[in-house]
Amino acid sequence: MEDIKRQLTHSSKATKQDRYGKAIAFFCTFLIGLLVVSILYLVASRGLATFFKDHVSVWDFLTKQNWNPSQVDKNGSPLVGALPMIVGSFSVTIFSAVLATPFAIAMALFMTEIEPRRGTKFLQPVIELLVGIPSVVYGFVGLTIVVPVVRTVFGGTGFGILSGTLVLFVMVLPTITSMYVDSLRAVPRFYREASLALGATRWQTIYKVVLRASIPGLLTAIIFGMARAFGEALAVQMVIGNASLLPHNLISPASTLTSVLTTGMGNTVMGTLPNNALWSLALILLLMSLCFNLIVRYIGKKGRMAK
Amino acid sequence: MKTYSLTDNYVHKFDPTKTEIGLSTENLQVFYGDNHAIFDGTLQFRKNAITAMIGASGSGKSTFLRCLNRMNDDIATVQGKIMYQDIDINTPEINVYEMRKHVGMVFQRPNPFAKSIFKNISYPLRKSGIKNKQDIAQRVEKSLRQAALWDEVKDDLNRSALDLSGGQQQRLCIARTLAMNPDVLLLDEPASALDPISTGKLEQALQELQKNYTIIMVTHSMQQASRISDYTAFFHMGHILEFDRTERIFTRPQIQATEDYISGNFG
Amino acid sequence: MNAKKIDKLATAIIGFLVGVVVLILVALIGYILVTGLPHVSWHFLTSPSQSFLKGGGIGDQLFNSLYLLVLTLLISFPIALGAGIYLFEYAPQNWVTSTIRVAIEVLSSLPSVVVGLFGFLLFVIEFKLGFSILSGAIALTFFNLPLLTRSVENSLASVPKLQREAGLALGFSRWQTVLGVIFPEALPGILTAIILSAGRIFGEAAALIYTAGQSAPILNFSNWNPLSPTSPLNPMRPAETLAVHIWKINSEGIMPDASAVSAGASAVLILAVLIFNFSARWLGNRIYRKVTASK
Numbered sequence: 001m002e003d004i005k006r007q008l009t010h011s012s013k014a015t016k017q018d019r020y021g022k023a024i025a026f027f028c029t030f031l032i033g034l035l036v037v038s039i040l041y042l043v044a045s046r047g048l049a050t051f052f053k054d055h056v057s058v059w060d061f062l063t064k065q066n067w068n069p070s071q072v073d074k075n076g077s078p079l080v081g082a083l084p085m086i087v088g089s090f091s092v093t094i095f096s097a098v099l100a101t102p103f104a105i106a107m108a109l110f111m112t113e114i115e116p117r118r119g120t121k122f123l124q125p126v127i128e129l130l131v132g133i134p135s136v137v138y139g140f141v142g143l144t145i146v147v148p149v150v151r152t153v154f155g156g157t158g159f160g161i162l163s164g165t166l167v168l169f170v171m172v173l174p175t176i177t178s179m180y181v182d183s184l185r186a187v188p189r190f191y192r193e194a195s196l197a198l199g200a201t202r203w204q205t206i207y208k209v210v211l212r213a214s215i216p217g218l219l220t221a222i223i224f225g226m227a228r229a230f231g232e233a234l235a236v237q238m239v240i241g242n243a244s245l246l247p248h249n250l251i252s253p254a255s256t257l258t259s260v261l262t263t264g265m266g267n268t269v270m271g272t273l274p275n276n277a278l279w280s281l282a283l284i285l286l287l288m289s290l291c292f293n294l295i296v297r298y299i300g301k302k303g304r305m306a307k
Numbered sequence: 308m309k310t311y312s313l314t315d316n317y318v319h320k321f322d323p324t325k326t327e328i329g330l331s332t333e334n335l336q337v338f339y340g341d342n343h344a345i346f347d348g349t350l351q352f353r354k355n356a357i358t359a360m361i362g363a364s365g366s367g368k369s370t371f372l373r374c375l376n377r378m379n380d381d382i383a384t385v386q387g388k389i390m391y392q393d394i395d396i397n398t399p400e401i402n403v404y405e406m407r408k409h410v411g412m413v414f415q416r417p418n419p420f421a422k423s424i425f426k427n428i429s430y431p432l433r434k435s436g437i438k439n440k441q442d443i444a445q446r447v448e449k450s451l452r453q454a455a456l457w458d459e460v461k462d463d464l465n466r467s468a469l470d471l472s473g474g475q476q477q478r479l480c481i482a483r484t485l486a487m488n489p490d491v492l493l494l495d496e497p498a499s500a501l502d503p504i505s506t507g508k509l510e511q512a513l514q515e516l517q518k519n520y521t522i523i524m525v526t527h528s529m530q531q532a533s534r535i536s537d538y539t540a541f542f543h544m545g546h547i548l549e550f551d552r553t554e555r556i557f558t559r560p561q562i563q564a565t566e567d568y569i570s571g572n573f574g
Numbered sequence: 575m576n577a578k579k580i581d582k583l584a585t586a587i588i589g590f591l592v593g594v595v596v597l598i599l600v601a602l603i604g605y606i607l608v609t610g611l612p613h614v615s616w617h618f619l620t621s622p623s624q625s626f627l628k629g630g631g632i633g634d635q636l637f638n639s640l641y642l643l644v645l646t647l648l649i650s651f652p653i654a655l656g657a658g659i660y661l662f663e664y665a666p667q668n669w670v671t672s673t674i675r676v677a678i679e680v681l682s683s684l685p686s687v688v689v690g691l692f693g694f695l696l697f698v699i700e701f702k703l704g705f706s707i708l709s710g711a712i713a714l715t716f717f718n719l720p721l722l723t724r725s726v727e728n729s730l731a732s733v734p735k736l737q738r739e740a741g742l743a744l745g746f747s748r749w750q751t752v753l754g755v756i757f758p759e760a761l762p763g764i765l766t767a768i769i770l771s772a773g774r775i776f777g778e779a780a781a782l783i784y785t786a787g788q789s790a791p792i793l794n795f796s797n798w799n800p801l802s803p804t805s806p807l808n809p810m811r812p813a814e815t816l817a818v819h820i821w822k823i824n825s826e827g828i829m830p831d832a833s834a835v836s837a838g839a840s841a842v843l844i845l846a847v848l849i850f851n852f853s854a855r856w857l858g859n860r861i862y863r864k865v866t867a868s869k
């Protein structure tokens with residue numbers, strides 16, 4: 001009797017193990033949280049130094065076109081106009097997403113509506129392989145095939161926004177497709193059945209019912225694709241030409257935030273203005289990635305409310 | 308839909324000096340958030356007897372049963388006392404992991420581990436500190452016999468438990484629970500997923516076990532309750548409206564709701 | 575045009591677009607394998623690279639990639655497992671948990687250059703580890719953690735709740751239930767996730783350029799003392815990986831056979847990704863059968 005009472009009210013090996021296990025598991029989670037906070041803090045503190053320590057105006061940084069951080073203009077202020085890179089990044093991102101979206105929609109519809117079983121079996125590995133190919137390989141193929149083709153067809157050097165867009169198109173395609181497939185699968189079966197039962201053709205059903213119901217999902221998928229494009233570094237850097245000039249057409253050498261970062265970081269000295277200016281570019285990248293995140297959240301919340 | 312008074316009830320009380328009580332509850336209240344699922348549940352479970360809990364689906368039987376070994380801790384707020392061996396086991400000081408070895412539970416759907424038949428039973432034994440191989444083998448055999456499964460699996464103890472039929476899996480789950488040497492056995496519709504033959508074997512095993520355990524069983528089958536239980540509690544909308552000897556419940560119920568339920572005129 | 579015709583036309587357009595995508599993939603892989611495989615030989619896979627001469631190999635880079643992969647998994651898997659268990663099993667539903675979840679999502683969407691530059695700043699510069707395998711492995715861990723954590727959590731969640739209740743009802747603590755019951759059943763999913771993440775790690779370059787560095791010092795493959803600077807195992811030496819190598823020779827282009835070496839190296843990378851992809855599936859199925867079948 002007393003025995004049982006003791007047993008039931010005292011901690012055992014199991015309770016202790018549980019406490020340690022929980023503590024260790026929490027510590028791991030905490031590490032990840034800490035990591036994210038330190039990334040945000042360190043990149044922000046470096047990136048803001050350009051503005052607070054070197055007193056470059058944020059407006060000038062975002063709107064001026066002259067990027068040559070180691071030199072000063074005639075008024076003595078450093079040449080850190082990041083507009084060419086910002087324009088470059090947004091151009092390749094938007095163009096590649098626009099180009100990829102119809103293909104992604106077609107792929108997703110094929111896998112969910114037209115040939116759900118065989119289509120998935122065949123196209124799922126296609127998507128996985130496209131995701132799996134490393135970005136340097138995309139860059140290499142871009143360099144050896146896309147750039148020469150662009151050069152022969154459109155003239156110029158072949159390096160530029162157009163080549164960057166074409167390479168990114170293939171890279172964001174699987175991202176948009178697989179996310180959109182998920183949201184198409186979430187459209188309830190009976191929506192389609194109801195529509196088909198009313199005598200609508202398959203395309204009418206897809207167009208009027210399925211596509212409409214999955215618009216938030218499509219937007220989310222596109223944003224994810226854009227986030228991937230915006231953050232992609234090496235593949236773009238290899239084909240864009242790396243000239244920090246404002247691009248005046250799609251086939252003149254240009255640059256993106258990531259391409260300048262990868263080529264420049266090794267040639268500057270920590271703590272100097274040219275280096276800080278690069279960190280400011282990294283900060284823009286980071287803020288954009290947070291932005292994409294927020295937009296996805298916003299769409300998700302609105303989608304849930306509409307239901 | 309008829310409405311029944313929720314305050315008229317008839318709950319038989321044992322005299323603890325004459326009858327041994329295996330487990331009892333006092334004023335048990337359960338809330339799922341704002342949903343008040345059990346009201347003032349006060350019930351005694353006699354030792355060495357089978358108590359059946361019947362009632363319409365959603366009336367709170369599973370909720371009540373799961374409180375008895377604190378399986379609802381994470382999902383509901385449970386107030387009131389649950390007395391086991393003169394100890395209130397519904398308090399934060401209780402070591403629930405030890406307590407569950409005394410109050411074992413078998414679920415509606417068989418849930419063997421993805422391990423062999425033997426390991427399904429030996430693994431929890433080893434985890435609870437029994438290391439001697441012979442001891443373990445003995446207890447595996449004994450519990451499989453108690454659950455009336457031994458003869459069917461004795462030649463094949465290394466087979467995956469997932470290859471067994473549903474009825475065999477359920478009896479394996481009972482054996483696994485029995486091997487831990489509990490006092491009280493809680494079963495939530497243990498036969499609902501089984502065919503009639505397996506159900507028969509299961510009921511036989513339970514009647515055998517009744518001699519040594521306090522058995523508390525939720526069932527949706529009134530035939531099953533009348534066949535094997537000694538006492539029956541009738542649940543309605545979170546209230547225990549009647550509790551008595553099974554033959555009294557089925558022959559002379561005191562409450563209109565009970566009578567309607569067992570005669571099929573309910574609701 | 576009537577509805578039937580439009581339906582046919584739409585289906586044809588969809589089929590055409592799908593065909594284009596499949597063609598792109600086939601052309602892509604075909605091009606790399608056709609141009610790359612002829613360069614792949616035992617000599618190519620095992621000999622060191624050349625900067626200014628023809629005929630260099632990728633031996634050191636291949637070793638570096640594999641070594642980094644192993645180190646990264648060794649660091650990131652335990653952390654991801656712990657975090658996955660915490661989030662799935664213990665985390666209370668409050669603002670701390672949801673903040674951590676948001677943080678993990680943010681980390682998973684950060685560009686890998688940013689993660690690499692952070693690793694550069696913190697480990698290479700502040701902690702003075704220099705361009706080293708260790709810095710690289712840590713940067714890759716950052717890059718790998720969020721996805722792997724999420725996969726671990728999903729694999730744990732895919733084990734039926736009934737199994738968890740079975741363990742708890744037998745008097746197991748949550749920890750025992752997770753390790754003894756849930757984890758073995760989640761293992762196929764977790765292993766698949768690890769192998770898929772191995773594919774991503776193997777091909778990653780942007781996070782490594784400024785952490786593991788862009789140079790491959792001469793290695794002495796008969797020296798296995800991890801403290802010696804020429805030992806392949808030394809975690810403090812700079813290490814150019816295969817993916818970084820491809821990027822570098824294409825950006826600098828001083829190697830006379832850069833294009834051939836890149837093609838060969840790309841073919842090796844693609845083959846590795848294919849192998850990772852297939853083995854993930856195969857192993858997943860096989861282990862599942864083994865765990866559930868006899869013994």
Ligand SMILES: Nc1ncnc2c1ncn2[C@@H]1O[C@H](COP(=O)(O)OP(=O)(O)O)[C@@H](O)[C@H]1O
Pocket residue numbers: 339342344362363364365366367368369370371382
């Ligand atoms: N996990 C849960 N979360 C919230 N409400 C629950 C949960 N389980 C049961 N309930 C509610 O509690 C009431 C009783 O359910 P239950 O105990 O399952 O009844 P029974 O077993 O008699 O069919 C029902 O109203 C049900 O909706």
Ligand SMILES: [Mg+2]
Pocket residue numbers: 368369370
């Ligand atoms: Mg129930």
